[in-house]
Amino acid sequence: MSPDILRSIEETLKDLDRELRELSLDIHSHHAHDVLTKFMAKHGFEVTEHYHLETAWRAKFTNGEGGRTIGVNSEPILYQRHHLSNCVGVGVAIAVKKALEKFNLSGTVELLGTPAEETGDGKVDLLKAGAYKDMAACLMFVLPIILFLWLTSLRPGVTRPRDQLDRAHAALSPWEGRNAQDAAVLAYNNISALRQQILPTHRVHGIFQGTDWVANIIPDNSKMRYLVRAPTMAEAQATVKRVVPCFEAASIATGCEVNIAVKPGPYDLRQNSALGGEVAKVVTAKYGSIDYEWGIKYASTDFGNVSYAVPSLHPGFAIPTVVGGGNHTSAFEQAAATIEAHYACLDVTKALAATGVRVLIDDDFAAEVKKAYDEDTEIQKHHIRKCLRRWPTMLDLKTLVIYGLAFGLPIAYLAYRHYFRSGRIVSAPSPQTTQKPLKTIMQAAREDLAPPKDDPYTTEELKKYDGNTSGLPIYVAIKGTVFDVSHKADVYGPGRSYAIFAGKDGSKGLGMSSLKPEHAVADYSDLAPADLKVLDDWHAFFSKRYNIVGKVVDPPTSSL
Numbered sequence: 001m002s003p004d005i006l007r008s009i010e011e012t013l014k015d016l017d018r019e020l021r022e023l024s025l026d027i028h029s030h031h032a033h034d035v036l037t038k039f040m041a042k043h044g045f046e047v048t049e050h051y052h053l054e055t056a057w058r059a060k061f062t063n064g065e066g067g068r069t070i071g072v073n074s075e076p077i078l079y080q081r082h083h084l085s086n087c088v089g090v091g092v093a094i095a096v097k098k099a100l101e102k103f104n105l106s107g108t109v110e111l112l113g114t115p116a117e118e119t120g121d122g123k124v125d126l127l128k129a130g131a132y133k134d135m136a137a138c139l140m141f142v143l144p145i146i147l148f149l150w151l152t153s154l155r156p157g158v159t160r161p162r163d164q165l166d167r168a169h170a171a172l173s174p175w176e177g178r179n180a181q182d183a184a185v186l187a188y189n190n191i192s193a194l195r196q197q198i199l200p201t202h203r204v205h206g207i208f209q210g211t212d213w214v215a216n217i218i219p220d221n222s223k224m225r226y227l228v229r230a231p232t233m234a235e236a237q238a239t240v241k242r243v244v245p246c247f248e249a250a251s252i253a254t255g256c257e258v259n260i261a262v263k264p265g266p267y268d269l270r271q272n273s274a275l276g277g278e279v280a281k282v283v284t285a286k287y288g289s290i291d292y293e294w295g296i297k298y299a300s301t302d303f304g305n306v307s308y309a310v311p312s313l314h315p316g317f318a319i320p321t322v323v324g325g326g327n328h329t330s331a332f333e334q335a336a337a338t339i340e341a342h343y344a345c346l347d348v349t350k351a352l353a354a355t356g357v358r359v360l361i362d363d364d365f366a367a368e369v370k371k372a373y374d375e376d377t378e379i380q381k382h383h384i385r386k387c388l389r390r391w392p393t394m395l396d397l398k399t400l401v402i403y404g405l406a407f408g409l410p411i412a413y414l415a416y417r418h419y420f421r422s423g424r425i426v427s428a429p430s431p432q433t434t435q436k437p438l439k440t441i442m443q444a445a446r447e448d449l450a451p452p453k454d455d456p457y458t459t460e461e462l463k464k465y466d467g468n469t470s471g472l473p474i475y476v477a478i479k480g481t482v483f484d485v486s487h488k489a490d491v492y493g494p495g496r497s498y499a500i501f502a503g504k505d506g507s508k509g510l511g512m513s514s515l516k517p518e519h520a521v522a523d524y525s526d527l528a529p530a531d532l533k534v535l536d537d538w539h540a541f542f543s544k545r546y547n548i549v550g551k552v553v554d555p556p557t558s559s560l
Helices: 003-029 032-042 082-102 124-126 178-199 231-255 273-287 303-309 329-335 339-361 363-390 392-418 459-465 486-492 505-511 531-544
Strands: 046-049 057-063 069-074 107-113 137-139 155-158 162-164 203-210 221-229 262-264 456-457 475-478 480-484 549-552
Touching: 003 032, 003 082, 003 339, 032 046, 032 057, 032 082, 032 107, 032 459, 046 231, 057 082, 069 082, 069 339, 082 273, 107 339, 178 203, 178 221, 178 231, 203 273, 203 392, 273 363, 339 363, 363 456, 392 459, 392 505, 456 459, 475 505, 475 531, 480 531, 505 531
Parallel strands: 069 107, 069 137, 456 549
Antiparallel strands: 046 057, 057 107, 155 221, 155 262, 162 221, 203 221, 475 480, 480 549
């Protein structure tokens, strides 16, 4: 990647900084489709509203003639108030557009706004409609992966058996009924027993419920909804074949009829190694570190289907939050609205935009991306064949499971009801386990900070602590408080993302969420109330993470 192009991308996103932050907060109170299409049209894109789906849209820009197309996905995250996810997609598309214009490069950038995956597999519908067919590659990212959050792998299917049986009075003539609730409980227990014999990377979980259940009537119906997850679709399909007999055995044991419907879910996610390697190279060179184990190594997403059709990348990034503040929680909403989350969002946007531009202009790299996709396709074919061979005697296994569980588990369950029907089961919380924290350019609050110092520093003295002098620490001042940020030289050191704040008091720029040099000044007296609140948040954030080494003794009079 040309340093000039990366510099152009950084400048574009610096100019968009404030707009993107306002956009992420504006979407909360307005319809995402309308707000985003209006925003993209304002920035010179050809916008198609209601693109194949009511809430989908497309923003397209072409420069020159010929050239490849780079696709970008942007989607709202259901139940989240702050849409960082949309802002990365928007930022990538605009940054690529500006680079094409500035350097007169041929190519097309196409941003697809897709419905939230929690409401359905919208990308699958768009894929079938041909929305991705012209793309050389497609980029997306997951809503920030939090510290302490681990994602499961895949949602390959839904199994829904429903038993319709004879109803009978539970006290007067229970022998006349067939208990569909018992069938559900047995199926639940059968699956619990099966879990001991499935791979540790696989998951089987679900619920059961009934219609018009009352205590004095033998339930004549039950409905179960189960999900089977695995790292790949091939593995999931093989495990589904082992789960289905658990329902059939329960049906035989209770004399119930069972109807099983298996609904295919989204495919597993195929991360393109060439695209991923380029993003990692850009990130580690300028913005932070990469962790390949935590976060979105696997994912349950309809973008998985896209990754089977075109070379794709769906990375994640981290923001600091509290323990337990995972996705779809109020704590996560608060974390996603912070200024540090916004700047983490901008960093991943820069890396994705740089990778997208390289796909458009570098023929050798585009060929490398396609080669990685083709090689992975062959690996997937081999993996499917291997998984289908893993249980070659499935019919015999199925028969054994059905008859073994049909006769053994009913006896165990009846004994359980007889001896424990009047008791209570009290569950105790499991001991908390310590998980490895996610590597990230951000950091959690520290408990090993040294006592604050009150050493005096003049504005002139502070300048020499900007990271350019060997052997001296790096200092950043906020509201006159001097912090030692030396251990984050990869962020505040020369040439790094936030070097603009090193060796000075840049309070105004922090309050404005701006990286422009003219804003990185100590005088913040003209900040709006909302920006003052942001500045206070920055001061509190630094106070919990960096040692205080002194005070600025000659701040601007208006900032006192």
